[in-house]
Amino acid sequence: MAIIQPIAARQEELTQWRQHLHAHPEIGFEEVETARFVAERLTEAGIPFHSGLARTGVVGVIEGRPGPRNIGFRADMDALPMTEAGTPAWRSTIDGKFHGCGHDGHTVMLLAAAQHLAHTRDFDGTVFAIFQPAEEGLGGGRVMVEDGLFERFPCDEIYALHNMPLIPKGQASVRAGAALASFDLFDVTIHGKGGHAAMPHKTVDAGLVMAYAATALQALIARETDPLTSAVLSITQMHVGTTHNVIASEASLQGTVRALDSDVRARIEEGFHRVIEHVAQAHRATASIAYKREYPALVNDRAAAKHAEHAITKVLGASSIASGFPPLMAADDFAFMLQARPGAYILLGQGNGPDTRMVHHPEYDFLDDVIPLGASILVALTAST
Helix, strand or coil: CCCCCHHCCCCHHHHHHHHHHCCCCCCCCCCHHHHHHHHHHHHHHHCEEEECCCEEEEEEEEEEEEEEEEEEEEECCEECCCCCCCCCCCCCCCCEEEEECHHHHHHHHHHHHHHHHHHHHCCCCEEEEECCCCCCCHHHHHHHHCCCCHHHHHCCEEEEEEEEEEEEECCECCCCCCECCCCEEEEEEEECCEECCHHHHCCHHHHHHHHHHHHHHHHHHHHHCCCCCEEEEEEEEEEEECCCCCEECCCEEEEEEEECCCHHHHHHHHHHHHHHHHHHHHHHEEEEEEEEEEEECCCCCHHHHHHHHHHHHHHHHCCEEEECCCCCCCCCHHHHHHHHCCCCEEEEEEECCCCCCHHHCCCCCCCCHHHHHHHHHHHHHCCCC
């Protein structure tokens, strides 16, 4: 392995940084103290930075040797609105907020790489260290792009690292093409006619219509989507009724739709409206549908993915690529940045045995051992293609 030794030598300090951030989580667009921590670390290294992009975003600017190449690195900073169930010494001090996806580790890996690059200046061109707010469902990446990220910081290419507990520590994955799915939300309300449970013929049972609709929607995947493509429709909430002897006049269901292909995404959206409206009509009900496109599919540029693979093998060794790791149906708003600039999204393994918790598990914790690995890969990406 070619882990950068000056970074590895700072393992204890970097671990303290990460555990401090873990203990003080902030959710989307509220990352005020996290942004201040980032700004302080950049200042210590003499790195000029710009604050306030997408409210709480921070961008550090590191100049290397004269050269035309401008490269961006993105780390997400936000925590999840959930309560931590684990009991590490650095457990979240804020109830209902928890770094359950490892963004605390991503932030520290980029800080470590940025400080090293500022110390050595051993690269050509400019590196933009992009600390992004609000990845967890709020679209901070989209907001940064809309706020002029690439006009103010003209990246020729951009990369992001995300930890992956399903890949063993010491390995990583990057693939050309679609790597993560699009992400859409839906909220449906069925409007019927309420009444007494003993006289259902005098009602239009919204709960029954909801049940039929929930079943019919699954046919959009099972019977209308090519089985050689990937798509997921998950109904995650269903609500109806208030007591035993009343047939409710309204019922609601909510959930998500995910796809790796934009045409599949569009066909499911069209079919979703058709199914809900016709099922409701067939049972003398009506329906209100709110269907919102959130994140597009995350698509890696082929040349950038190849460059990232070279950086991974340079740091972790020739056998470190988890080549069989498939695309994931999860989503990430780094997709908006990749729509604007070529680049790649790297999954860095942090699997550490059978007890490793997946991201978003209430007992998840970032593995501090991989901080030097991720930081070294970021530094390796600054080498010319």
